[in-house]
Amino acid sequence: MGEVVNVLVAFAVIVFIFRWATSSNDTTERSAADTLGFRPKPVTQDMINTISNMFPDIPVDNVRYDLLRTGSVEMTTNKILERGFLDAPPPAYYALFPRETNPTPARAQPSAVTTKSIPKESLISRYHLEERIVTEKPVPEEMVGGKAIWEDSPEKREASLRERKAMMILAARQRMLSQQEKA
Incomplete structure (x- = not known):
């Protein structure tokens, strides 16, 4: 009986030492998944611009937050079409993606091909x-x-x-x- 207790204590000490050795030293910095509450999907600026151009009245932060959740332009577009809006991101979102000091949305930035250079075809x-x-x-x-x-x-x-x-x-x-x- 005494040997079983010694084995359990030794196992617990080994697990504790292993966790301590593999954990990060900086506990103040949290990962994006911990901050947002879900594992964010990769989002490109083109994805944000696509939805912002289709729905200019939806805030860019709402678009980015939903794309981080879904990872799909189609799913975000369908959600806007079905509901008419996107949920606002929580305050933790702004810790990872601070608001721009310049209120100009990303969709208003000129692209390499402007609409003036494209001839209008009848x-x-x-x-x-x-x-x-x-x-x-x-x-x-x-x-x-x-x-x-x-x-x-x-x-x-x-x-x-x-x-x-x-x-x-x-x-x-x-x-x-x-x-x-x-x-």
Whole structure:
């Protein structure tokens, strides 16, 4: 019986010494997982910018905090779409990610490609309808939208869809031009 007690005491001393030797000397510094209460996922600035550009009214700190939790742009986007907001980060979050002194959000910083350098492409040029504008006849309203006839082959269905898109674009152009003439 006495030997069992000696073995248990020796085992406890060995465990205590092992834990003491492997623990960090600085106990004041806590890890991000201890501070936040969960293991943060890796988050890039591109992920934050993507969501901030889609939802400019959501604060950047809320976006970063949710991305740290989920690690996914899609999940954070779905949460915003379903709920309309993101939870505010707890005060411990600001110990790891202090607020910027400059209130300019990250999404407002200019990127390498600005919107001024990207030429705006019209629907007419995107769908190659330039030649149809020259010989433009009024598009009857009953041809725009409505139900399509189900075609036998995928190629015919694709051509039918392409033609319906073209009719809708041309009809929208006609309405826009008539509104501009009225004004």
